[in-house]
Amino acid sequence: MTWRKLLKAFPTVILVVDILIRIVSVAVVPRNRRPSSAMAWLMAIFVAPIPGSVLYGLLGSTKLPKDRRDKQREINSLILENTQGLDNRVPTDTQPPWFGTVVQLNRTLGAMPLIPGNAARLLPDYAGSIAAMTEAVDAAERYVHVEFYILTRDESTFLFFDALKRAHDRGVKVRVLYDHWATIRNPQGRVTRTWLRDAGIRFEEMLPFHPTKGMWRRPDLRNHRKIVVVDGDVAFTGSQNMTDPSYNKRGNIRRGLQWKDLMVRVDGPAAVGLNALFITDWYSETDELPTDAEAEPLVERRSGDDAYECQVVPSGPGFDGENNLRLFNALVYGAQERLIIASPYFVPDESMLYAITTAAERGVDVQLFACEVADQFLVYHAQRSYYETLLRAGVRIFLYEKPIVLHSKHFTVDDDVAVIGSSNMDMRSFSLNFEVSLMVRGAGFVDQVREIEADYREKSHEITLAGWLTRPAPLQVLDNVARLTAAVQ
Numbered sequence: 435m436t437w438r439k440l441l442k443a444f445p446t447v448i449l450v451v452d453i454l455i456r457i458v459s460v461a462v463v464p465r466n467r468r469p470s471s472a473m474a475w476l477m478a479i480f481v482a483p484i485p486g487s488v489l490y491g492l493l494g495s496t497k498l499p500k501d502r503r504d505k506q507r508e509i510n511s512l513i514l515e516n517t518q519g520l521d522n523r524v525p526t527d528t529q530p531p532w533f534g535t536v537v538q539l540n541r542t543l544g545a546m547p548l549i550p551g552n553a554a555r556l557l558p559d560y561a562g563s564i565a566a567m568t569e570a571v572d573a574a575e576r577y578v579h580v581e582f583y584i585l586t587r588d589e590s591t592f593l594f595f596d597a598l599k600r601a602h603d604r605g606v607k608v609r610v611l612y613d614h615w616a617t618i619r620n621p622q623g624r625v626t627r628t629w630l631r632d633a634g635i636r637f638e639e640m641l642p643f644h645p646t647k648g649m650w651r652r653p654d655l656r657n658h659r660k661i662v663v664v665d666g667d668v669a670f671t672g673s674q675n676m677t678d679p680s681y682n683k684r685g686n687i688r689r690g691l692q693w694k695d696l697m698v699r700v701d702g703p704a705a706v707g708l709n710a711l712f713i714t715d716w717y718s719e720t721d722e723l724p725t726d727a728e729a730e731p732l733v734e735r736r737s738g739d740d741a742y743e744c745q746v747v748p749s750g751p752g753f754d755g756e757n758n759l760r761l762f763n764a765l766v767y768g769a770q771e772r773l774i775i776a777s778p779y780f781v782p783d784e785s786m787l788y789a790i791t792t793a794a795e796r797g798v799d800v801q802l803f804a805c806e807v808a809d810q811f812l813v814y815h816a817q818r819s820y821y822e823t824l825l826r827a828g829v830r831i832f833l834y835e836k837p838i839v840l841h842s843k844h845f846t847v848d849d850d851v852a853v854i855g856s857s858n859m860d861m862r863s864f865s866l867n868f869e870v871s872l873m874v875r876g877a878g879f880v881d882q883v884r885e886i887e888a889d890y891r892e893k894s895h896e897i898t899l900a901g902w903l904t905r906p907a908p909l910q911v912l913d914n915v916a917r918l919t920a921a922v923q
Contacts, residue, residue: 455479455483455484455487456479456480456483459476459479459480459483459487459490471861474918474919477918478490502718502752503752505717505718505721505752506714506718506752506753509713509714509717509718510544510714510753529850529875530768530770530848530850530851532764532767532768533768533850533851533875535764536761536764536765536768536873537745539760539761539764540745540747540757540761540873543747543753543755543757543760544748544753544757545745545746545747545748545757546704546707546710546711546745546746546747547707547745548743548744548745548873548875549702549703549704549707549735549743549744549745550735550741550742550743551702551703551735551736551741552700552701552702552703552704552735552736552741552742552743552744552874553700553701553702553736553740553741553742554698554699554700554701554704554742554744554874554876554879554882555698555699555882556696556697556698556854556882556883556886557670557672557696557697557698557699558696558842558886558889560590560674560679560692560693560694560695561590563670563672563674563695563697564590564591564593564594564676565593566670566697566699567594567662567670567676567697568593568594568597570662570664570668570670570699571594571597571598571600571601571662571664572597572600572601573664574601574606574664574665575606575665576606576607576665576666577606577607577608577609577663577664577665577666577724578598578601578606578607578608578609578662578663578664579609579661579662579663579664579709579712579713579716579724580598580608580609580610580611580661580662580676581610581611581612581640581657581659581660581661581662581712581715582611582612582613582617582659582660582661582675582676582677583612583613583616583617583656583657583658583659583660583675583856584612584613584616584617584620584623584675584676584677584681585610585612585617585626585675585676585677586617586620586621586622586623586625586626586676586677586678586682587622587625587626587629588622588677588678588682589678590677590678590679591676591677591678594676595629598610598633598635599633599635602633602634602635607636607724608635608636609636609637609638609712609716609724610630610635610636610637610638611637611638611639611640611657611712611715611716611719612637612639612640613639613640613641613656613657613658614639614640614641614642614643615641615643615653615656616656617639618639620677620681620682620683621682621683621684622677622678622682627639638716638719638720639719640657640715640718640719640868641655641656641657654862654866655751655866655867656866656867656868657715657750657867657868658856658857658863658867658868658869659671659711659715659856659868659869659870660672660673660674660675660676660697660856660870661708661711661712661870663705663708663709663712666705666706666709667701667702667705667706668699668700668701668705669699669700669704669705669708669709670697670698670699670700671697671698671700671708671854671855671856671870671872672695672696672697672698672842672843672844672854672855672856673695673696673697673841673842673843673844673854673855673856674693674695674696674697674841675693675695679692679693679694680692680693681693681809685809686809689807689837690837691807691809691836691837691838691839692837692838692839693838693839693841694834694838694839694840694841694842695841695842696776696842696843696844696854696886698854698872698874700744700872701736702735702736702741702744703735704744704745704746704872707744707745707746708746708870708872710746711746711748711870714748715868718752739878740878741876742874742875742876742878742879743874743875743876744872744873744874744875745872745873746870746871746872747761747855747870747871747872747873748868748869748870749761749857749863749864749868749869749870749871750867750868750869751865751866751868752868756864756865758857758863758864758869758871759783759785759786759864761853761871761873762786762789762845762853762859763785763786763789765845765847765851765853766786766789766790766793766847767789767792767793768847768851769793769798769800769847769848770798770848771798771799771848771849772798772799772800772801772846772847772848772849773790773793773798773799773800773801773845773846773847773848774800774801774803774845774846774883774887775790775800775801775802775803775845775859776802776803776804776840776842776843776844776845776887776890777802777803777804777843777845777858777859777860778804778805778808778839778840778841778842778843778858779808779810779813779817779858779859779860779862779863780802780804780817780820780858780859780860781813781816781817781820781858781859781860781861781862781917782820782859782860782861783861783864786859787820787823790824790827790829791823791824791827791829792827794824794827794828794829795827795828799830800827800828800829800830801829801830801831801832801887802824802829802830802831802832803832803834803840803842803887803890803891803894804817804831804832804833804834804840805833805834805836805838805839805840806833806834806835806836806894806895807836807837807838807839808839809839811916812916812919813860813916814916815909815912815913815915815916815917816913816916816917816919817860818909818913818916819913819914819916819917820917821897821902822899822902822903825897825898825899825902826899830896831896831897832890832891832894832895832896832897833894833895833896833897834890834893834894835893835894835895838893840890842886842890843855843856843857843858843859844883844886846880846883846884846887849877849880850875850876850877850880851873851874851875851880852873852874852879852880852883853871853872853873853874854871854872854874854883855869855870855871855872856869856870856871857869857870857871
């Protein structure tokens with residue numbers, strides 16, 4: 435066949451390929467996918483069939499490779515087996531009527547038991563939380579387990595890294611995990627990796643993405659957890675990465691952006707649950723179980739008004755269900771009087787949007803704290819596209835004043851239950867990120883969160899429906915377009 439004939443046949447070939455892509459996508463894309471996500475993908479493919487199908491091939495699957503899923507199931511079964519019976523020790527006479535079913539839901543989906551006897555203290559100050567974690571590491575006798583989405587050695591974290599080195603030098607087992615992509619892309623990421631290697635501290639990169647080395651998966655499946663465990667009886671978790679509050683990025687520094695986060699220190703048996711989650715991630719990356727952490731000593735349980743029931747709830751693409759989404763929805767429907775949410779990236783799926791608006795419409799005082807400014811353009815505008823629906827339902831929305839990025843992720847239900855962790859209320863956290871949530875029952879702990887919420891309220895401005903509807907038309911269009919891109923999961 436001559437070149438002339440090939441060129442003549444080329445448009446026909448492209449047309450046939452175009453039609454085949456459209457037919458196959460209709461059959462393949464909607465399978466086991468929420469309708470909003472399926473429609474977004476189909477729209478992308480129908481608008482540009484070849485580029486859209488290539489993008490779907492790269493980003494269309496939310497599943498980990500089979501070997502990683504098998505590891506997750508193996509360790510989940512081990513954790514469930516080793517914690518059988520602990521649930522029976524939880525008193526039920528003081529729980530809200532709906533709370534027991536939420537605990538059972540979490541347990542069924544792979545969470546740790548709800549265990550009483552924990553002290554829990556919030557750490558709302560960025561530098562103060564790093565100092566608290568540094569102090570705990572300096573007191574370590576057996577091991578220190580560190581896991582962060584972003585882990586960088588910089589001016590804000592020097593003291594923490596120096597404490598890790600001191601612990602390592604005195605014979606404490608120090609193990610470090612960080613998300614490969616998120617940390618290495620940070621301006622201080624590669625320097626941090628070199629420092630850990632030179633210090634002799636054992637570290638692993640979570641979900642490494644090296645296509646040339648056979649490490650292939652959807653590149654934006656990330657481990658977003660933040661965990662520090664010391665000797666199995668002290669642990670920290672929450673929203674804060676171990677990095678400078680500017681994230682060391684020139685754009686953030688130029689704009690004066692500073693992250694505001696919330697961490698919690700837990701003393702008691704819940705620390706064992708957070709450590710089990712670290713071990714799960716360590717095993718996934720190394721195929722080894724830390725022997726010094728397998729048999730934990732009996733952790734002392736606290737008593738009194740400042741002792742709380744805690745349940746560690748993991749979630750992510752290694753689980754069959756969206757654990758955090760199911761937990762959040764169950765708690766929202768359980769709210770009777772007040773529901774207060776803090777989430778920097780609020781891009782809910784339909785079930786979460788319906789749960790929240792339904793709560794407001796049945797008379798629950800629903801409040802949302804979000805950011806006046808943000809670092810992620812599309813997510814920021816996608817989030818704004820939901821405000822009209824929320825305001826019409828009666829949800830009060832407070833935007834934390836710039837240049838602070840309110841990065842805290844927590845919410846409270848009535849005066850009984852609070853959840854704090856790494857999970858945003860967005861479709862990325864529900865489907866693509868490994869997350870950790872700590873559910874705490876206890877009026878004393880909720881009071882601590884209430885103080886944080888009051889501080890947020892003082893430093894935020896409340897938006898109204900009338901004012902929101904007057905924003906410029908181009909911004910409204912941009913928000914709605916960004917909302918479509920957010921559904922491509």
